[in-house]
Amino acid sequence: MDFNNIIFWLSNLGTLVFAISGFITAVNKKLDHFGAFVIAFVTGLGGGTLRDVLLNTDVAWIYDPINLYLVIIGVILAYFLKDRFSRLRKMLFLFDTIGISLFTIHGLQVAQKYDLNGFYLIIFGVITATFGGAIRDILCDEIPLIFRKEIYATACVAGAVAYLGFEAIGFSLVLKTILSCAIIIVIRTVAVIKNYSIPVLKEKV
Amino acid sequence: MDFNNIIFWLSNLGTLVFAISGFITAVNKKLDHFGAFVIAFVTGLGGGTLRDVLLNTDVAWIYDPINLYLVIIGVILAYFLKDRFSRLRKMLFLFDTIGISLFTIHGLQVAQKYDLNGFYLIIFGVITATFGGAIRDILCDEIPLIFRKEIYATACVAGAVAYLGFEAIGFSLVLKTILSCAIIIVIRTVAVIKNYSIPVLKEKV
């Protein structure tokens, strides 16, 4: 198994974990099975979908059924494991964090196929990693969590910037991918452990 | 008038009834005329629009003005009839149910132009039938009704699965369309009469 295959499967693991996270959110919102499936679907695939729609290209999951099957597997897993999730929470957090790191770098790499400058590459990496969860929250009638308290997006931006930096230095694909993913994982993990968020802007204007 | 023309006009009747349903929802939310028009528009055409955007093809209503005129007619009808809707509710429900059945099968048939497996055909059928109403609810700041209590989506899935089954058996276009639409209409009507929904998932996780 070469390195590209590893990225491919880790990214798929991200879809799986995001689908599980979406299903759990839907259950907490008392949605029915159909609603929970839709939420799992958009959480796992919504970020990549928005990226592809904006890039005016074919939406990845439509022509790569593995994505669809991963959501279905995620929903089945979540359904049968849902009573045990309080114990699984740390593992879910770990998978989720790995997922966003891979999604960020994968989204950036997809955008690199187009003639776009670095700002755009960062934006498409962050969109891929974060908008699945944002659409999940909109469908559940909440202000997206990512806009309110997590260091989530900042970690993605930092990782994407680092990736471009490593690329400018001339690091290999393997090295720049591993290092930038590691940066995202470390920032997010440390932030959550220290219960830190980027500051809410002053309310009074 | 051949069979394709009948599908075409029944599908258009679906757009019309969905536009009326959107307008009524907007009025109940105390939106103004512009807001009510937009809600009528997205309810009638939002599902097909999302389908076409995801398929990266031309959005149907942009190049087929009949859809647009049907929304306008629906809004005008809803405006003048809105005080009588309590009496018209059963008729609206009937039209609405016919509408989703036609939208499901029509959406599936549109997706068949692409090289997609059965899972996708079902998904695009359901998206076409249900996301107009879902976008309506998001714009009105509610969790989409379809995620919460109606048998709506399940009926669409059942009809789409049946269509593919009839196709595998070798039924004619006319027969498989009529039968699968009938399945959707019957499931939904029976479910509403018996006040049945697919169960809400347990809240405790």
Place this chain on the structure above:
Amino acid sequence: MDFNNIIFWLSNLGTLVFAISGFITAVNKKLDHFGAFVIAFVTGLGGGTLRDVLLNTDVAWIYDPINLYLVIIGVILAYFLKDRFSRLRKMLFLFDTIGISLFTIHGLQVAQKYDLNGFYLIIFGVITATFGGAIRDILCDEIPLIFRKEIYATACVAGAVAYLGFEAIGFSLVLKTILSCAIIIVIRTVAVIKNYSIPVLKEKV
């Protein structure tokens, strides 16, 4: 500087002011910096993005970085000026009104590249001008203001209709653009002065 350049820069001024308006809205919703940036982004560029996605064409801001930089500048301006906005309100309202007038006519002109009838041109003008703010409100978990205070959209529709009328008469590009923008600005300003409606930025700023 010829007339097309003036339209270009006034349209960009619209993006800038919309970005500022989005940032302020986000601050009032207690979003963090990332959330405020995203809201500024979608407020400034969301209307044009939806237009381009529906038209199945390349999204303008992806291939024209000036739009992106304007959002960044708008965010920086809003950040440093946010304590002074109570005094700047009238100026913001003026820019915002100029912005929607230019966005309406610019969106209509973009749609004219396609073989669409007048109804569609009006719709795409109004989508360009209003859906940035609508997406902002959806992300902030509110029913879009524009669906509730109708004079906003009505002014855009009036301006778009007038533009098509002036075009039918044979007015020059300069003349029909200036006149139709003036109509939007006057309708909206008079409506606000007479308290038919309140401007977006009036809430709590």
